[in-house]
Amino acid sequence: MKTIDQLAAEHGFFEGLPDAVTALVAGCGSNVAVPAGDYVLREGAPADRFFLIRHGSVALEFYRPGSGPQTFMTLGAGDVLGVSWLVEPYVWHHDGRAVEPLRAVAFDAQCLRAKCDAEPAIGYALMRRFVPALVDRMHAARLQALDVYGAPT
């Protein structure tokens, strides 16, 4: 059975992270499994974790009264799930539902924030991974909103 250190190091999101930093971060991690259909995140609930998805997929959704849940993005193996743990007030801004059985490494946010405060190099190393992921997603969301596959007008 692999340790959290090994699972984290194997995940693309932590690729290139120094072993010592991975080990420190992994100290806040645990394995989680979520059945298909269950919610991993709930809008308004405390953003107390983030996840490195190893298997399965998660639909990020907004609930629209009268329409039901509306998926705006799906994340899968190799992705990181959850960034609201980085930003006050540390609450989820949308729902996250496992579409397929999910296996992930979950990292406790309070534990990680404490380590980042105590050792800014850890925070910097994590930011260097979260910020590109956020920029990629923001850019993708812009193109998604542009409806580029529609007929030219």
Place this chain on the structure above:
Amino acid sequence: MRPPLAPVPLRVRACRQETAEAVTLVLAAGEERTGFGQPGQFNMLAPLGIGEAAISLSGPPTSPDLEHTVRSVGAVSEALRRMRPGDWVGVRGPYGFGWPIDLARGQDVVLVAGGIGLAPLRPAIEMVLDERAAFGRVLLLYGARTPADRLFLADLERWRSRPDVDVAVSVDYAEPGWQGRVGFVTAMLPQLRVDPARTVAFACGPEVMMRAVATALQARGIRKSAIFLSMERNMKCGVGTCGHCQFGPYLVCRDGPVFAYDRLADLLPVREI
């Protein structure tokens, strides 16, 4: 050999409705088939009396028929979309340079398609799969507007069922109940696990999508010279004479439509061209 600008009348053998807006015309090419091109090349299709449009080949190169997939965006493409079996269409070509499949041999192959852009990639995918052992990992990432806008559903299922191909499909908008992925096609690129030093990528779709794809692939270490984009411009003559499809120093019909990204990277952000 046919004169380069002389259309050959071909009969429409079948029309496959791919989506509400897109149809695949199956043309009975017969012994003319081998003269009508390789994956990534295009033919000029002329519904009689309407005009001409440059349409990429979308059928397997081994098929005895000629296939072109058309989405209605103007008078000519609408006339093509409305064609029925037994109609005649003028065809001249093939023109341009297609996908450099030989260059991809021995390497991982990443194919990224957006919208109708899956059509020009379809024959390349089939050609790679026909000689599957000659290539490393094969990954197809396909983005469509909605689930109903996905092209070639039977092909997607067939490709997905193979253990030696990774197929990921994502849509920009989905109704409740859709179990597949949602998100722009570039959102799937961070999960790409290939050896960038031995990867060749082919991308086809709206230009704004291809710019984003090429940038993202490059950021993952794939060389510009190993990323190939199929450009679309308003092509009239198809043979590099009229200049309608000029793109900087290039004529897309003559020098493309498939270009290595290292030839385009400095030109794509320039809106004046």
